[in-house]
Amino acid sequence: MNPIAMALLLTAGWGFFFAYTARRRWLAMTAGAPAARFDQLGRRFNLMVRFALGQWRMPRHRLAGVAHIFIYAGAAIMLLRGAMLFARGFTVNDPHFGFWLFTTGADGTALGHLYALTKDVLVVLVLVGLAAFFYYRVLKRLDRMTLNFEGILVLCILTGLMLTDVLYDAAGMAQHGGAEFNPWEPLGSIFAAPLRGASASTLTFLHHLGFWGHVSLILGFLNYLPHCKQFHEITAFPNVFFQALEPAGRLSKLEDIEGMVERGETLGVARIEQFSWKSILDMYSCTECGRCSHSCPANRTGKLLSPKLATVDLRNFLYQHTSELIAAKGKQNDDTEPAPHQVELIGEVVKPEVLWACTTCRACEAECPVFITYVDKFIDLRRYLVQEKGEFPHDLQVAFRGLENSGNPWGLPAEDRLAWAEGIDVPLIADQPDAEYLWWVGCAPSYDDRAKKVSRAFARLLNHVGVSYAVLGPEETCNGDPARRAGNEFLFQIMAQANVELLNGYKVRKILTVCPHCYNTLAHEYPDFGGCFEVISHTTFLAELLREGRLRPTNPVNRRIVYHDSCYLGRYNEIYEPPRELLAAIPGAQLVEVEDSRDRGMCCGAGGAQMFKEEEKGEKRVNILRTEQLLEAQPQTIASACPFCMRMLSDGLGMKDQDDLPLQDVAELLWEAVHEDAADNRHT
Ligand code: SF4
Ligand code: SF4
Incomplete structure (x- = not known):
């Protein structure tokens, strides 16, 4: 084409502007605080291949995801195409300069034919993908997408890249190719046909317009990248590679x-x-x-x-x-x-x-x-x-004080911690230090009137099977999760250290929990404080007892049951199946699902210390929306596996005038199915 023009274009576009901006982005990034993300390189590489290269998460939003995959795949082949065109810019006579393996046309190589056909197919798919995004962004105005100049400009640049590519091929084929259709280069062939009557100078102009338009757009886009959201095309790969590999949502410890x-x-x-x-x-x-x-x-x-x-x-x-x-x-x-x-x-x-x-x-x-x-x-x-x-919602002050003074967010007396167990044989670890499992009961299951019934059901199930377990009783305090999620790391660390010392003092190895927040903190955050335990959710534990045949649910529970996924059990710990397994094993129970379930389950609104503060202003309360979603399944019972969720959904049902609809923990439902005298658990 024109080596001098190409050299100038490249120097200006790549060597100067892009390098300058990219360097500034790099320096700003490295001005950030340190983060250790260079471990487990093989695993990181796999994740990058799967999620950045393979776009694995994209189809979670099916149509937009597929449209993005089209554009992404097209961009990949356009990288090769761009390199070829830049190389061609440095030569006057050889149209396949530097890329002879990819020679196209009548004397093309096998690889060249394959490349040309793949490119043409992808150009069409990219245009389809771009049309989908025009539709979503401009016509449908999807809430989640912002309609702004930048978004439209990016779509226009990408469309321009595709069209100039087609123009370059079509004009070139009209200039040099035969009249017949080339199945390896269908797009060029189709658009060359109407150009064939044009004069030689017009075709040369169009060929050059396609070429210089394409390479200029590439360089223009490259320079625009670091200033717009499309920068992700460069940074997404390292961002996926350097993601946190520790358990999801585990918070970092402020050292010293x-x-x-x-x-x-x-x-x-x-x-x-x-x-x-x-x-x-x-x-x-x-x-x-x-x-x-x-x-x-x-x-x-x-x-x-x-x-x-x-x-x-x-x-x-x-x-x-x-x-x-x-x-x-x-x-x-x-x-x-x-x-x-x-x-x-x-x-x-x-x-x-x-x-x-x-x-x-x-x-x-x-x-x-x-x-x-x-x-x-x-x-x-x-x-x-x-x-x-020292700035935080006033309600949290009450919770912090309760945690500091009484070891629970409500400031209730430690000696009342085991009051829920009245009439049930629940051993203390101080009396049974050799128990196989320590059941960490948790604050809500110890003090909250509704959640206490869950504790009773679980204790009865354990006793029914003869599990070797014990509880801390008055020695137990909150695990510290509400303090940590509310930002009071200092208080959390004091509580975590004291709890770990207590548990290690009793030589605890295995811990059972009925609260997903306790589960998450004990399993994933206490190791930072020297507390390394095998922590087991009650849902997992009960499902295992079922599988072993030690629990036999024989009493029918003839109800349509919808299960609500707790965020800290589900998304945080991927415990989706065990609670469903329990419900499925109950005779007569008909398990139904709502759309927002499993890893898409919607929060009840209690996590992150929200349980202990007034909800921020909005159009609706989170627990109401979640309750409405669950009610859409027309359940006869709502099942959950978290005392916080139970409290929020119970309030939600009250606000929807549905107080009579049973809301039960999976342990309660199981106990009802295992033992005939379990009616006292069937309350909202
Ligand atoms: S953080 Fe950005 S890239 Fe990730 S889901 Fe939200 S808008 Fe999309
Ligand atoms: S409340 Fe919103 S921002 Fe916070 S973790 Fe949930 S989805 Fe993310």
Whole structure:
């Protein structure tokens, strides 16, 4: 084509503008706090192949996901096409310069034919995919997608890339090809036909227009990438590769809090550079697809919180302050002044109401195709608000005080912890230190009137089978989850350390729980404090007893039952089957599902310490929406496996004038099926 023009275009497009912007993005990212993400490289590589290269999560939204896969696959072959065209720009005579293996046309190679046909098919699929996104974004105006100039421009650039590619081929074939249809290059052949009557100069012009238009669009797009959401095309791969590999939602431990205070270090995150480099990579990688907000219970009920907008706002702020951040990084390296811009994010970029609306349900994280996380960021910001500024919803003050003084969020007396077990033989670990299992009862199952019935049912099931277990009784305190999720890391750590010492003192190895929040904290967060236990959810444990034939549900429970997935049992720990297995084993029980179930199960609204505070302002309460969803299945009983969910759904049923509809834990239903005298559990 024209080596000089191509060299100039490449130097300007790639060598200067893109390299300059990409370097700034890199420097801003590496100004973030450290994060250890270089372990288990093989596993990371597999995840990247599956989820970034293989686009595994995309079809969760079927049509948009497939449309995205079309565009993504087209982009992959266009990389090869782009490289060929750039190479052709440096030659005047040889149209296959540097890529002879991919020679197309009448004297083409087998690989060339295959490449040409694949490319043409993908060009059509990309255009179909782009049409779908035009439809979703412009015509249908899907809530989760933002209709803005950037989104439209990106669609136009991609469409332009496809059309110039077709023009280049068609004009070239009309110039040099025969009149017959070439099945290996169908698109070019089809569009060459109407051009064949054009003059040689017109065809040359169109050929050059296709060529230079295509390469200019590639370079223009490349330079636009770091400024727009399409940057994910570069960052999504490393973002998936460097995702957290520890159990989902496990929060990081602030090491040596007292030392941090003495050294004047910030507890939590106040400023943008206090997020880790991986969190900043998250911000670069957001595709703005809106899947997170679409599934967020807070967003769905009209709260201020939209996870997508939170990421976009943080990213915009980061872009605005990139120069200061880079300059500050240099200064810190020189051991001089701290960073100059130092704007606090809360209030300025993220409103406190946004932070306090999050239920930590992880619905957003389960949907995000590029594995962006939210709970860790929101908790980091809450940690700063609570521990440095002392600013948090008033109700949480009551919970914190109760945890500090009485070891439970309601401030109830420790000596009442075992009152639920009155009339049932529930051994204390102090009396039976050799018990095989320690049942960590939890606060709600110990004190909440409704949840106490679940404890009674579970104790009866254990006694019925003759399981060797014991409880801590008055020695038990809260595991600390509400304090940690509310941002009070200091209080959580005090509680966790004390609990681990107590459990290790009794040489506990296996722990049973009836509360998913206890399960999650004991199983995944206590190891950071030296507490390494085998923690078993009551649903898993009971399902195992069933399988072993030690529990035989023979009494029919002739009801239509819908099961509500708890976030901390389901999305956090992937315990979906055991509770369903229990229900399916009950004679007469008809298990029905709602659309939002399993990993798409909607939160009840209690997690993330919401249980202990007033819900943020919105159009609807989260528990009401969830109750409505469950009622759509026209159940005769709602089943759950979490005392928090039970409380929220019970309130929801009350507000929907459905107090008479039974709401039961799976353990209660099982006990009803196992033992005839179980009627006292059948209450809402
Ligand atoms: S964790 Fe749940 S409530 Fe919080 S932002 Fe994500 S989806 Fe929304
Ligand atoms: S965070 Fe993930 S799910 Fe949400 S808009 Fe960005 S890419 Fe989409």
